[in-house]
Amino acid sequence: MSLNKKQIQHLKGVAHSLKPVVLLGSNGLTEAVVAEIDYALNHHELIKVKIPTDDRETKGLIVEAICRETNAIKVQVIGKTLVIYRESEEKKIRIPKI
Numbered sequence: 001m002s003l004n005k006k007q008i009q010h011l012k013g014v015a016h017s018l019k020p021v022v023l024l025g026s027n028g029l030t031e032a033v034v035a036e037i038d039y040a041l042n043h044h045e046l047i048k049v050k051i052p053t054d055d056r057e058t059k060g061l062i063v064e065a066i067c068r069e070t071n072a073i074k075v076q077v078i079g080k081t082l083v084i085y086r087e088s089e090e091k092k093i094r095i096p097k098i
Helices: 005-015 031-044 056-070
Strands: 046-050 073-078 081-085
Touching: 005 046, 005 073, 005 081, 031 046, 031 056, 056 073, 056 081
Parallel strands: none
Antiparallel strands: 046 081, 073 081
């Protein structure tokens, strides 16, 4: 699934008021963290993940791994916060068609 600019803008607006639901710890991206992100995506569809690193390259690799492992779409990364989206069967968030 891919999103166009208008759809991503809509998701950014919805995500604005959300708090991070998953915080990466000192161990980084473990299987347990990926499982928790997957569970949160099933429940919420749109979530924020806090990535506690200042290194851009490391953060980029973590974001890429999270999206790959959970089949989620990166909506945006601001500072240490990643916003990702994955549609669930209930389709809780309505996304504009075009």
